Each structure stands twice: as structure tokens, then as C-alpha cells.
Amino acid sequence: MARLAAILGAVWRAFQRGEKSIASLAGNNFFLVAVFFLGKAGSFLFLIMGLVVLFPLSTDPLRKIPPSRLALWPLDKREHLLLRAISPWVNPMTWAIVALALWALRGSVTIGLWGLAAGLVAAGFVISELPLPRGATMWRRVPHFPGELDQLVRKNLREMLSTLDFYCALLLSLSTALYRVFGPPLPSEAFMAMTVLVVIALSSYAQCLFGLDGEGGWSRYRLLPMSGWRILAAKDAAFLLVVAVLVAPLAPLAGLGAGFVALAMGRRPSVLDPRPQTRWRFSAGASPVYGIGQVVSMAFAASAIFLTSWLIFLPCVALWAGSLWWYGQKMEEREGGGR
């Protein structure tokens, strides 16, 4: 048992140190907006909330031990089984699901809601056991782009497609597009609102554009003889391409305008406070306050473009271009100064 206790102690410490999911949710704009609207939530929003909250938190703590190390330790079959049975309890989500089950038995929570939560946790747990593609391998065949930024834009696109933000936005975009085709007619304002929601789902990523490049990527950026604004432009091109595709069936101009504003507003933390991100998780922005500012600006820009005039799109682009130039300079000033 001493061996098991030592291993579980190590798993506990590693899990506590490595668990950034809760912190990442607090900085995720879509999570903030979902919490804000929770009072008026329908089952659809509950489902999205469940995906956003429960899925990233439901990882197997035993993953913290490299499989090769676990296989090399002199544990017998009984100890392996015990480790397998006890280790999930290191994750607080396991306790939360048990508590929810007790509430369900007392009738405080419906069995259906408990089943949904437990299913999401179980799915997250099982999926965390699978060897996930590194993003790049899954998106090997991204298109080429003209100019010397081609490979950088492709890389940035692959990075973006390995975050859950993209899949959340894709879910929203696809479901709305399908509803538009097959459902009863809706006022056009509804599509504008869903457009804003799609861009909000992507917007936290605009606060951490360099989060998936890693230390090696940062070194390379500092070695490349390129101006800062061009490095940022390669990041922005990938982001705007994703926004353009996802908002195309909704309110495209308003969505793109919101995308430009999201990039401009997210520039400061992206460049001056780059924080590492984790693949197949939601992006963690700088702070909830910053996120709210970004969301309000985007919503304002999209509404103004949609409800007043397309000319509002131009100041959005100008704001983006200004941020590109200014923070491009900042990047170059920081060259040689480390992260």
C-alpha cells in the first residue's frame, strides 16, 4: 500500500499543479456570456454550458503519469487495479457527479440532467484516455495561401483548429445554418445575434494568438528576419479566415466586423502577455474584465454594422490595422527581451 500511496500522492500533486481548466474557463468569453444568460437558459444553452464546463474538467488524473513509467514500475495486477479504481477520485468532477446523483435521488435534480452531466464527464474522461491528434496531424491538408506567409498562416490555422473554441463556434454556426434552411422563418436579427455568439466563441483565442506556439515557436519568431506586424498578420489571417467561413451562412459582414474588433481588442494580451494554451481545451483569455470589454466591443460593432450601415465596417478594419501596426512595433521592441 505504501507504493500506491506514494503514486497517488504524486498523481494528486501533478493533477493540482497541472489543472488549469477552471482558470481557463474564467477567462473564456463564451463561458462568461453563457453564465450571464444562464437565468434565461433553455436546454440548448444547458447543453453548451455542459460541454464548455464539464468536458475540459473531466480528465483522467492517471494520465499525469507517463504510460511508459507506469509500465516500468514494479506493481502487481492488484495494485494496478486499485490505482485504476482510486485515481479518478483525485478529480473533483467525480465527487461532483456523485453529489449530483444524491440530489437526483432526492428529486432536487432531474435524472435526465444528471445523466447528461454524468455522460459528459464520462465522455471527457474516456476521450482524455485516447491519444488525441496534435492538431497538426488531424489538419494535415489545410490550403496553401499566396505569398511568403503561406506556411505561417497554415500553421496558425492548424493551431486554431486544435482548440475547442473552434468546435464550439462550428456547432453554433452549423446548427443555426441548418435551422435557417429547415426551420420556420426567423427575424434576421436572430441570425445577427447568433453571428455575435459565434465570434464570441472564437474571441478568447484572439487574446492568446501565440499560446500554442510554445517556447520553440517563440525562439523561431525572434530569429526570423520579419517585421512584427507581418508575424501578427499571419496570425490574423488564420483567425479571420475561420471567422469568415463560420459566419458566412449567418450575417457575414457583421461577423467579420466583430472579428476585426476581437483581434484589435485581444492584441494587447496576445503580444505583451502571451500565455501558453493547451490543445483540445478552451482558450483562456487574459481576465474576465478584459473579456467582457472585448465581448461588448464586438457586440456593439456587429450590431452597428447590421442595424445601421455597412460603413461601420470600415472603422472596425481601421481599428484592427492600427492595432496591427502598433503592436507589431511593440513586438519588435520586445525582440531579444524574452517572453
Next chain:
Amino acid sequence: MISCRNLTRRYGNFTAVDGLNLEVDMGAICVFLGPNGAGKSTTVKMLTGLLPPTSGTVEVCGLDAAANPRELKRRIGVLPEDLGLFDDLTVEEHLLLTGAVYGLDRQETHRRTTQLLHALSLEHGRHTFAASCSHGMRKKTSFAMALLPNPQVLFLDEPFEAVDPVTSKIMRDLLQAAARRGVTVFLTAHILSVAEEIATQIVMIRKGKIVWNSPAGELPQSLEAHYFDLVESPVVEELEWLGSPPS
């Protein structure tokens, strides 16, 4: 070709590099030796403009590293300590990116890429993403990126570690051929036999200070013996429990 005067880098109270003075001529292969934590990588970072010195000056290719960082980057090739690779690009895509960024036309980039992939036995892994590459493949990719723009000076941080003997020999031959054509090579290494084979200049650093700097031919004894004398002599700790019967 490389010149630094009183180069110093401090981290709080800790001085990583302390008043380093160094001259490396065009076409030289300068091997920079020292134990882990001696300040080798910090020196390379300052010489390549990745890290600003606390004090002192650096001149590479006649350019002040602090005043002309972008022009300097155009003229040097670097294999950094962390290799500087993007997880989401393949081996080949890294080389194509390098060619495009350094202003080579597409045809020339493809020609050099094909040659480098062949020379470094990377052809079979050209479509492998850096994240999925072995450490040796990653190192070879970063080495190829350093060579591809045909730089005037090469800075290589531990280029021979983790590569197989054949590739190591190919890399050494490539560097010696480049040096004969006037390319200056500045590299750090731990493998003394390799250093001895290719160096034209030997510099040893200990606790941030240069303790030896001479042409390779002027070493008074074998490189290993001299290194142990000046830098660090190995002390073998007796582990009496190792190999004894389990209690």
C-alpha cells in the same frame, strides 16, 4: 566576423556571463566548451540577438546586434537551444518557410530543401510534423533551417547531441566545407572528440568567464585533459549500495 567586448548578462544577483571578450575570424570554426550552466547558451543568445546583454557590446558581420537586429538575422543561421520549431509544421514546411522568409525564390528554396533533406537523411520524414519527430530529427530540421539561407555566420547550440553517428559526420563535413568557403561557425558542444576534430579555435568557459581561448593547434595537451584541468575534473562518487545484494 564575431566580436564581443565585456559582454555580461546578469539575472538578478546571478551573473551568467561575466565580461566576455572574444574575436572569431571569418572562416573559423570556434567551439565553445563548458559544463552545463557555464553560460554557453546565454552567450549564443546574446550573440544572435535573442537576449540583450546587461552590458558590453556584440558585433557580428560588422553589425551591432542591438542596433541592427533584423539585418543581423538576415546574415546569420542559428540552431537555438530549444531548436525553434513549430509543432504544427512538417519538416519540409519548416524549410519552405525559411526560404520564403529569407527571400529565396520558390525554385531555389525547393532545390535547397531537397538537397538538405537528402544530405541529412530527412527525406523519409519530410512530411512528419515537428511534434511527432524524434529529437534527432528535430535537431536535423533546425540545422537544415540554419544552413538553408546560406548565412555568413552559423551559430549552433549543441548541434551534435542526439544525432546518429552518420548524420553527425555529415554535419561535421558540411560545416568544414562551409568554413573553407568563408562561413564562420560558432558552436557549443559537449562531445570533446567531435570538438577536437573540427575546431580551428577553442574557447572554454567556466562560471561565466573565459578560462581558455586559443587556436585549436595551440592546445598544450589533448582537449579532454586540458578541459578537465581548466574547467572541471570528474569526481566519481562511490555508491556503496549500487550492486550490493537487496536488503
